[in-house]
Amino acid sequence: MKLTIKQWIQVVVSLAVAIWIFWFLYKDVKMESLLEALQQASFFWIGMSIGISIIGFGVRAWRWKLLIDADLEKQLPTLRAFYGLMIGYLVNMLVPRAGEVARCGVLKKTEKLQLSKLLGTVILERSVDLLFMLLVIFLAFVLEREIFVGLAQELVSMEAIKLAFQEYLPLLISAVVLVVIVVYWVVNRYRDHGLVQKFHHFMRELVGGLKSVQRMKNRKGFWLASVGIWIIYFLMMYFIAKAIPSTANLSPSSVLMVMVMGSIGMIAPVQGGIGTFHALVAFILMTYGLTEEQGKIFAVIVHSSQVLIVLVAGVISLLAVAKISVITKPQAGHLRNN
Template sequence: MKLSLKQWIQVLVSLSVAVWIFWFLYKDIKMESLLDALQQASLFWIGLSILVSTLGFWIRAWRWKLLINADLDEKIPTSRSFWALMVGYLVNMLIPRAGEVARCGVLKNTNGLQVSKLLGTVILERSVDLLFMILVIVLAFSLERDVFLDLTADLISVDNLKGILLDYLPLLIGGILLLLIIIYWVKRRYRDHGLVQKFQHFMREFISGLKSVSRMEHRMGFWLSSVIIWVIYFLMMYFISLGIPSTANLSPSSVLVVMVMGSIGMIAPVQGGIGTFHALVAFILMTYGLSEEEGKIFAVIVHSSQVLIVVVVGVISLLAVAKISLISKPATDELRIK
């Protein structure tokens, strides 16, 4: 993936922000404290968390495969979607959000699939994840209502928020209408231009990818795997909480709230949620009585376990993809000669 100078600047700025947040959070945490926490932690629970989390990546790849195969005569195996998915996560560690395009590019190289169609399936997959995330937040709110209300009262003024929305609602509606008018005008004015035709072709393939869920053979499997993915997210964090003395007494509902905060931190446009994940997880743990140091140490252990999986499995996936590409290239060249 080639990057322009502007994109490299964006990457460096994003990485600098992530590193600065991480440094600011952990500048007062002594390495001895982290090492002591690791020595006291149960390797069994942490290892089980890593194992379950890896299984979650495989299930995510299987779910993505269902969407992809909906429009294919020659189905791809889960292993191909898994390699592509893990390469995407590895790319995200360097360039935020670029992993979604990267994993589509991998399947283009290994299976000759169209990136535009694959992007449609990725966006649909992410939209489903967002839906389930909202449901998990609602569940966490219902189980830990008092904690959420206290946080809302401390961080957000509901009255001020309503006032801002009402003040800027006409501006927002006007901006959307103006954007629609500009798109319509550009489409009418330049509809015969090559770039517009390419864009229209891309959008047709993109929408086709979004509609693939209606053509899936295993719709129940798609929705069931979506539920299991979030159950695994919870188990990944819950197992680590059981393995660390400072968090071993947290209730499952408390860990669910911690998971929600961590998920929100991972959405931030920084590499791998570095800094934002740690800040939000440590913050919510302090509301449950942990010290600031204990909360930050828990956050870094959880995040490091995920980074370890992404780096190790991501590198293995890169090697697997390179091998597949080398094998398929001679066959492609032979077809061209014929």
């Protein structure tokens, strides 16, 4: 994947911020404490966590395949979707959010599919993930209301949010309306221009990808997979909690709160949630009586297990895709014209 100078600057700055946050968090944590925690940890439960995580990545790949298959005459092998997905996660560790485009690029190369339509399926996937994340946050609020409200009052000023909303909402609406008017004028003024026609085609394919959920043959499987992904994410973290003595007694609802904070940390625009994930997970664990050091050690073990999976599976996927591209000529299904 070729990057421009501007993109390289963004990568370097983002990585520097992530490294600084991580260093700031862990500069006072002794390596002896981490090694001692690993010695005391149950590798059975850590292995269970890694195993269920791998299954989770497989479920994600299968769910993505269901969306892609909606426009294919011949079904896409789930393994090909898995290769693209893991390469995408690997790219995200270098360039935040670039992995979503990268995984589409993999299938464009190996299966000769439309990039714009693939991007539509990814946007749809992420939208569904966001919906389920909001549902999980609501569930955490119901189960851990006292902790949740206390954190909200400590971290967020509702009065400040209200004032900012009142002040900037008119400006935001005006900006959106202005952009829509300008785009509409440009598109109509230069409708016969090659670039505008390419833009029209790209948007049609993108919208087609977004609508693929309506054409899926296995909608039930898609929604069950979406639920299963979050259950697996919870089990991954719960198993790690069971493995470490300091967190072994946490209740399932407490682990759910930790998962919510970790999910928020992963949204931050830094490589693989480095630093932000660790900070938020350690912070919430301190509210459950763990020391700051214990919280940070738990966070680094959880995050490291995921990074290990992405590195190993990502590299294997890269090698597999290279072999597919060089040795074979993929016979991809053709997209139907809608």
